[in-house]
Amino acid sequence: MTTLNDYFQSYLTATSSDSSSEKSAVIDVINTITTVGKEITELLRKGALADIHGEAGAENVQGEQQKKLDVIANDLLLDALTANKHCAGVASEELDDATPANESGELLVLFDPLDGSSNIDINMPTGTIFSILPHNNKGQAVTNADFLQKGTEQLAAGYLLYGSSAMLAFTFSDALDSNNDGVILFSLNPTTGEFELVKKNISIDADTKEYAINASNARHWLPPMQQYINELLAGTTGPRGKNFNTRWVAAMVGDVHRILCRGGIFIYPKDTKDPSKAGKLRLMYEANPMSLLIERAGGASTDAINRIMDYEPTDIHQRVPVVLGAKNEVEQVQKLHQQA
Numbered sequence: 001m002t003t004l005n006d007y008f009q010s011y012l013t014a015t016s017s018d019s020s021s022e023k024s025a026v027i028d029v030i031n032t033i034t035t036v037g038k039e040i041t042e043l044l045r046k047g048a049l050a051d052i053h054g055e056a057g058a059e060n061v062q063g064e065q066q067k068k069l070d071v072i073a074n075d076l077l078l079d080a081l082t083a084n085k086h087c088a089g090v091a092s093e094e095l096d097d098a099t100p101a102n103e104s105g106e107l108l109v110l111f112d113p114l115d116g117s118s119n120i121d122i123n124m125p126t127g128t129i130f131s132i133l134p135h136n137n138k139g140q141a142v143t144n145a146d147f148l149q150k151g152t153e154q155l156a157a158g159y160l161l162y163g164s165s166a167m168l169a170f171t172f173s174d175a176l177d178s179n180n181d182g183v184i185l186f187s188l189n190p191t192t193g194e195f196e197l198v199k200k201n202i203s204i205d206a207d208t209k210e211y212a213i214n215a216s217n218a219r220h221w222l223p224p225m226q227q228y229i230n231e232l233l234a235g236t237t238g239p240r241g242k243n244f245n246t247r248w249v250a251a252m253v254g255d256v257h258r259i260l261c262r263g264g265i266f267i268y269p270k271d272t273k274d275p276s277k278a279g280k281l282r283l284m285y286e287a288n289p290m291s292l293l294i295e296r297a298g299g300a301s302t303d304a305i306n307r308i309m310d311y312e313p314t315d316i317h318q319r320v321p322v323v324l325g326a327k328n329e330v331e332q333v334q335k336l337h338q339q340a
């Protein structure tokens, strides 16, 4: 049995001295996030018996009604991370602007404190998604502009999944992954309170028969996306020549976790419902961190045409269409969009 602490110790031992301080800073930040993840797990276990269900009575910067647990999870992460000496500042899906932390900190942390908010009150899977970037203006108080870095600049990213068990998945950037472990999965042992290693080097098959999309929006999708899904629905009678199955957790963290476990494609496409929104999901708190995990596991992540991690962000709350998972399916979506 390898605990998260054991794993981090061996990771640091395998690390050359030139990058060891950056690596130990990243590890320290992940440890802070996982400590908060355990607190959120406890709250969710109490469920209706804790005061975590229902609306908080406020709207966030995204124009969405906040749930009580959105606010609680956000505050827990904010408090813990701003107290971490390596953290120069945080940006959260729930907060209008970046929050400065420690001026000597070398890292920026971005998070979706509670992903899948509509699942909270019905005891279904939720999660916390995080992304860690370098603070390139070290010594200066952070501004929103410091966070506007491409997904390819991420030093590490991951999520906590609060499902029937609590799990942690993360990956370092290629440059920081001295053990070549790729995407790593841990499970929280409820008896010891420790995360224990389940799997390293998670790999996503290039092909799949399983897709995730909220089909209630079908009439608003662009024609190539409608064509793609219609071809999947036609099964053995259509051009794809095989039957596909649908799964939709309504929490991206759950859908991405399923893809890491058994493959598939996840889509939250561009639609014409609200022309002011390019997509539903947030580039900095959802799309970029999940893209790093998916690509490091051998999958692909695009907006239907372009790679997500190549986006030059213009706003910390920017939204993007997302098509990620099994490489050959993502390519098929790209092909249909390029032909249109």
Ligand SMILES: O=P(O)(O)OC[C@H]1O[C@](O)(COP(=O)(O)O)[C@@H](O)[C@@H]1O
Binding pocket: 093, 112, 114, 115, 116, 117, 118, 214, 250, 251, 252, 253, 268, 280
């Ligand atoms: O309710 P819909 O439209 O199916 O959207 C579900 C999607 O919205 C999200 O819940 C957005 O996340 P938040 O709960 O953090 O706002 C994704 O996790 C999920 O994939």
Ligand SMILES: [Mg+2]
Binding pocket: 112, 114, 115, 116, 252, 286
């Ligand atoms: Mg979310």
Ligand SMILES: [Mg+2]
Binding pocket: 070, 093, 112, 113, 114, 115, 116, 117
């Ligand atoms: Mg959220």
